[in-house]
Amino acid sequence: MPRVLGAVVLAAALLVVPSAPAHADEVEQVVNGGFTDGTDPWWSSPGMPITRTDGQACVTVPGGTANKWDAALGQNDIDLVAGETYRFSFRASGAPGGHVLRALTGLSVAPYDPYFEASPVLTAAGDAYSYTFISAVTTDQAQVAFQLGGSADGWGFCLDDVSLVGGVPPEVYVPDTGPRVRVNQVGYLPSGPKRATLVTEATTALPWQLRNAAGRVVARGATTPRGVDASSGQNVHSLDFSGYRRAGSGFTLVADGETSRPFDLGTAAYDRLRTDALKFFYTQRSGIEIRDDLRPGYARPAGHLDVAPNLGDGDVPCQPGVCDYRLDVTGGWYDAGDHGKYVVNGGISTWQLLSEYERGTRTHATNPGLAIPESGDRVPDILDEARWELEFLLEMQVPAGHPYAGMVHHKVHDASWTGLPLLPHLDPQQRQLHPVSTAATLNLAATAAQAARLYRRYDPAFAKRALAAARTAFTAAQADPALYAPASDGNGGGAYNDSVVDDDFYWAAAELYLSTGQKRYADFVLASPVHTADVFGPGGAFDWGNTAAAGRLDLALVPSKLPGRAGVKASVVRGAQKYLALQQAHPYGVAYGPANNAWDWGSNSLILNDLVVVASAYDLTGERRYRDGVLEGMDYLLGRNALNVSYVTGYGEVSSHNQHSRWYAHELDPALPHPPVGSLAGGANSSIQDPYAQSKLSGCVAQFCYIDDIQSWSTNELTINWNSALAWVSAFVAAQR
Ligand code: 9MR
Secondary structure, rough: OOOOOOOOOOOOOOEEEEOOOOOOEEEEEEOOOOOOOOOOOOOEEOOOOOEEEOOOOEEEEEOOOOOHHOOOEEEEEEEEOOOOOOEEEEEEEEEEEEEEEEEEEEEOOOOOEEEEEEOOOOOOOEEEEEEEOOOOOOEEEEEEEEEEOOOOOOOOEEEEEEEEOOOOOOOOOOOOOOOEOOOOEEOOOOOOEEEEEOOOOOOOOEEEEEEOOOOOOOEEEOOOOEEEEEOOEEEEEEEEOOOOOEEEHHHHHHHHOOOOEEEEOHHHHHHHHHHHHHHHHHEOOOOOOOOOOOOOOEOOOOOOOOOOOOOOOOOOEOOOOOOOOOOOOOOOEEOHHHOOOEHHHHHHHHHHHHHHHHHHHHHHOOOOOOOOOOOOOOOOOOHHHHHHHHHHHHOEEEEOOOOOOOOOEEEEEOOOOOOOOOOOOHHHOEEEOOOOEEEEEHHHHHHHHHHHHHHOOHHHHHHHHHHHHHHHHHHHHHHHHOOEEEOOOOOOOOOOOOOOOOHHHHHHHHHHHHHHHOOOHHHHHOOOOHHOOOOOOOOOOEEOOOOOOHHHHHHOOOOOOOOOOOHHHHHHHHHHHHHHHHHOOOOOOOOOOOOOHHOOOOOOHHHHHHHHHHHHHHHHHOOHHHHHHHHHHHHHHHHOOOOEEEOEOOOOOOOOOOOOOOOOOOOOOOOOOOOOOOOOOOOOOOOOOOOHHHHHHOOOHHOOOOOOOOOOOOOOOOOOOHHHHHHHHHHHHHHHO
């Protein structure tokens, strides 16, 4: 998937170890990198001539450009060979200091794929920079480029000694994984299971100690050797201190001469996490100003209203040739670190927030205040937040009188990819509606039907409107059951391609049945082969593309007179049993076992969604082992893992905080914030599709295929459907005492 991305400052925690002396056949690719022979063959943006000053190349960067690449200099016709290691080095200065340079090696023609990039903050005195990367491609059309645009004021930039040397020895990236005793760094519930994992060469049991904040040993025991863990390649032991049940903070575990990161025994952190995971959605909102009084440090103007340079979502055309009308599709949530809005991902995310709320109605849970503009309107904040997206999903439905009326556009996003950082209100790209799809139409049918039963007591008119839209959508999808969003439609936004829609039909029919009780929807559910299929696979129970489990869970949990409902419930319990078995066999307690140990994009959300099934089995049976399984399942996300990192920003001693985002892009621009506390990173992804991860993690084993860098969009993005999973599970955990 081509993407134009921003750049990065190398994270301080990373160790880069040169592994061998230089080869004899190192080859310089840059011509005249020292500018000794004038400025040829270097180019620069129009209006920004290169001058030679003290033997360097200098430019006066104009102020007021929008994008990083609007002011640039570089050199084309560079050869790259796939698999070869390159050292990219240069000297640079910027006056006044503090400007961020985007230095990259990438394709010199559209779509300008970056192969490697870095974003150092320049000093006026100048510094030497050197990076190593492995090229993923063979091309004779590469360039080295230095992008300087995007600042309000003009400034001076000088460059010297530019070099790109091929054939250098590869560097071995070694993540800093801290102490070998791996714990849930946030904390364990006093009444819950308490397990940890020790990475060790030892093959026989070792003693462990639990110490309180004062350093006193309060429990002790022996580890259980577990052999080599396939998901990390590490030899590990597990240890169990569930017998200790006293609350407190600052505990550590000591084993094999190592002391774990500190953790709490308590419940308070989960009350906060539950709220923070939901608060994430407000700052993802499109079409509304984000208020500093509600989110200190995160204020920004409304994005994609029709205010320049935004072209806006108020009157959006289709892609050329797709339709001849325009729609107002303002509002909704930005999907992730990009500015796209995608119905299939909005659908599962909305479903999950509504499902969290609906579970709360059964368990008499309180709904936390989220500090959103609607707070205090007597509607639970979680419903107000979900409605922000629901209104957008409804806008994406083709109005009566047009071709495909009742169907739903798959997505709306920029005509081409933008770079990072880029605040939503500064995105200058044309927005476009993409073709309708059966999957998107059924996502609207499912979520609007679900909304109809949940908003009825707060806003009957909205509930009625939602139900009418859901019915229309379902009927339209039946008339056009095979309009699939293609994988090829991925410029400027994610493809979210999906050519299997039996699951979406089943889910939509289930929600329509649960909200209306109508026989026609029950008949559809009962006749669907999906109804009796095993939908709880080891690779993750559900996600945006696999929604059968969403329907199955609601049919099991939401009261109805569906014939054979006992069997539906039993199928969920059987699914949960499989996840518990996976968890028990896993030395890190992970209820996730994808085929071939190939961890998927967004694995953290799949791990969480498996826990949703386990939690649902607890709701159905009241059996404590399911509740304990969910609690233990959180450990991996919060630090008990091969990398010793909590994947939730601000939770745990070391947590992900450089997630790929165009506006929480602190790593690229110190004036911008990190992602808000409670933001979940996508997590380990065996396929490492982005060049940055490829340059650092090549050959990684599952759990190690993750890097907390803003450039790593395939392992470290943040997304509405991942935070919805975190919100659901953390609400479950917070309700346990
Ligand atoms: O989460 C999506 C993942 O399941 C897919 O494998 C991947 C590639 O199609 O796309 C992910 O979704 C991204 C979307 O395409 C664009 N916005 C950011 C999403 C998260 O990375």
